[in-house]
Amino acid sequence: MDKLYRSIAAKIIQRCHGSxxxxxxxxxxxxxxxxRHIWSKGLAGLIIKEECKNADLKEWEFAxxxxxxxxxxxK
Incomplete structure:
Protein backbone atom coordinates (compact mmCIF):
# COMPACT_ATOMS: atom_id res chain seq x y z
CA MET A 1 0.00 0.00 0.00
CA ASP A 2 2.92 2.30 0.72
CA LYS A 3 3.98 2.16 -2.92
CA LEU A 4 0.44 2.95 -4.09
CA TYR A 5 0.18 5.97 -1.79
CA ARG A 6 3.51 7.29 -3.05
CA SER A 7 2.49 6.92 -6.70
CA ILE A 8 -0.80 8.73 -6.12
CA ALA A 9 1.04 11.51 -4.27
CA ALA A 10 3.38 11.83 -7.25
CA LYS A 11 0.37 12.09 -9.58
CA ILE A 12 -1.09 14.87 -7.45
CA ILE A 13 2.16 16.84 -7.51
CA GLN A 14 2.45 16.27 -11.26
CA ARG A 15 -1.16 17.41 -11.81
CA CYS A 16 -0.38 20.67 -10.02
CA HIS A 17 3.03 20.94 -11.73
CA GLY A 18 4.54 21.29 -8.27
CA SER A 19 2.66 24.56 -7.75
CA ARG A 36 -9.37 24.34 -13.57
CA HIS A 37 -6.66 27.02 -14.17
CA ILE A 38 -7.05 28.58 -10.72
CA TRP A 39 -5.12 29.07 -7.49
CA SER A 40 -7.17 28.07 -4.48
CA LYS A 41 -6.77 27.67 -0.74
CA GLY A 42 -9.29 24.86 -0.35
CA LEU A 43 -8.64 23.03 -3.58
CA ALA A 44 -5.87 20.78 -2.28
CA GLY A 45 -8.30 18.50 -0.49
CA LEU A 46 -10.50 18.26 -3.57
CA ILE A 47 -7.59 17.35 -5.83
CA ILE A 48 -6.40 14.69 -3.38
CA LYS A 49 -9.94 13.33 -3.13
CA GLU A 50 -10.35 13.19 -6.93
CA GLU A 51 -7.05 11.40 -7.50
CA CYS A 52 -7.74 8.92 -4.70
CA LYS A 53 -11.18 8.14 -6.11
CA ASN A 54 -9.63 7.60 -9.55
CA ALA A 55 -7.33 5.04 -7.92
CA ASP A 56 -10.28 3.35 -6.12
CA LEU A 57 -9.03 4.11 -2.61
CA LYS A 58 -11.30 4.23 0.41
CA GLU A 59 -12.01 7.56 2.10
CA TRP A 60 -10.00 6.66 5.20
CA GLU A 61 -6.91 6.24 2.96
CA PHE A 62 -7.00 9.84 1.69
CA ALA A 63 -5.12 11.07 4.77
CA LYS A 75 12.24 17.11 0.59
Whole structure:
Protein backbone atom coordinates (compact mmCIF):
# COMPACT_ATOMS: atom_id res chain seq x y z
CA MET A 1 0.00 0.00 0.00
CA ASP A 2 2.92 2.30 0.72
CA LYS A 3 3.98 2.16 -2.92
CA LEU A 4 0.44 2.95 -4.09
CA TYR A 5 0.18 5.97 -1.79
CA ARG A 6 3.51 7.29 -3.05
CA SER A 7 2.49 6.92 -6.70
CA ILE A 8 -0.80 8.73 -6.12
CA ALA A 9 1.04 11.51 -4.27
CA ALA A 10 3.38 11.83 -7.25
CA LYS A 11 0.37 12.09 -9.58
CA ILE A 12 -1.09 14.87 -7.45
CA ILE A 13 2.16 16.84 -7.51
CA GLN A 14 2.45 16.27 -11.26
CA ARG A 15 -1.16 17.41 -11.81
CA CYS A 16 -0.38 20.67 -10.02
CA HIS A 17 3.03 20.94 -11.73
CA GLY A 18 4.54 21.29 -8.27
CA SER A 19 2.66 24.56 -7.75
CA UNK A 20 1.72 23.82 -4.18
CA UNK A 21 2.50 26.40 -1.51
CA UNK A 22 3.31 24.73 1.79
CA UNK A 23 4.44 25.93 5.22
CA UNK A 24 7.64 24.65 6.76
CA UNK A 25 5.51 22.69 9.23
CA UNK A 26 3.78 20.79 6.44
CA UNK A 27 0.46 22.57 6.05
CA UNK A 28 -0.80 23.04 2.50
CA UNK A 29 -1.66 26.72 2.00
CA UNK A 30 -2.52 27.07 -1.69
CA UNK A 31 -2.52 24.88 -4.76
CA UNK A 32 -2.76 25.55 -8.49
CA UNK A 33 -4.98 23.18 -10.44
CA UNK A 34 -4.06 23.02 -14.12
CA UNK A 35 -7.39 21.43 -15.04
CA ARG A 36 -9.37 24.34 -13.57
CA HIS A 37 -6.66 27.02 -14.17
CA ILE A 38 -7.05 28.58 -10.72
CA TRP A 39 -5.12 29.07 -7.49
CA SER A 40 -7.17 28.07 -4.48
CA LYS A 41 -6.77 27.67 -0.74
CA GLY A 42 -9.29 24.86 -0.35
CA LEU A 43 -8.64 23.03 -3.58
CA ALA A 44 -5.87 20.78 -2.28
CA GLY A 45 -8.30 18.50 -0.49
CA LEU A 46 -10.50 18.26 -3.57
CA ILE A 47 -7.59 17.35 -5.83
CA ILE A 48 -6.40 14.69 -3.38
CA LYS A 49 -9.94 13.33 -3.13
CA GLU A 50 -10.35 13.19 -6.93
CA GLU A 51 -7.05 11.40 -7.50
CA CYS A 52 -7.74 8.92 -4.70
CA LYS A 53 -11.18 8.14 -6.11
CA ASN A 54 -9.63 7.60 -9.55
CA ALA A 55 -7.33 5.04 -7.92
CA ASP A 56 -10.28 3.35 -6.12
CA LEU A 57 -9.03 4.11 -2.61
CA LYS A 58 -11.30 4.23 0.41
CA GLU A 59 -12.01 7.56 2.10
CA TRP A 60 -10.00 6.66 5.20
CA GLU A 61 -6.91 6.24 2.96
CA PHE A 62 -7.00 9.84 1.69
CA ALA A 63 -5.12 11.07 4.77
CA UNK A 64 -2.26 8.66 4.07
CA UNK A 65 -1.88 10.05 0.55
CA UNK A 66 -1.92 13.62 1.90
CA UNK A 67 1.00 12.86 4.22
CA UNK A 68 3.03 11.49 1.29
CA UNK A 69 2.30 14.62 -0.75
CA UNK A 70 3.57 16.76 2.12
CA UNK A 71 6.64 14.55 2.65
CA UNK A 72 7.61 14.75 -1.02
CA UNK A 73 7.20 18.53 -1.08
CA UNK A 74 9.29 19.05 2.05
CA LYS A 75 12.24 17.11 0.59
Missing amino acids: IKITKHGKIIEVYDVN HVRTYVIQQLL
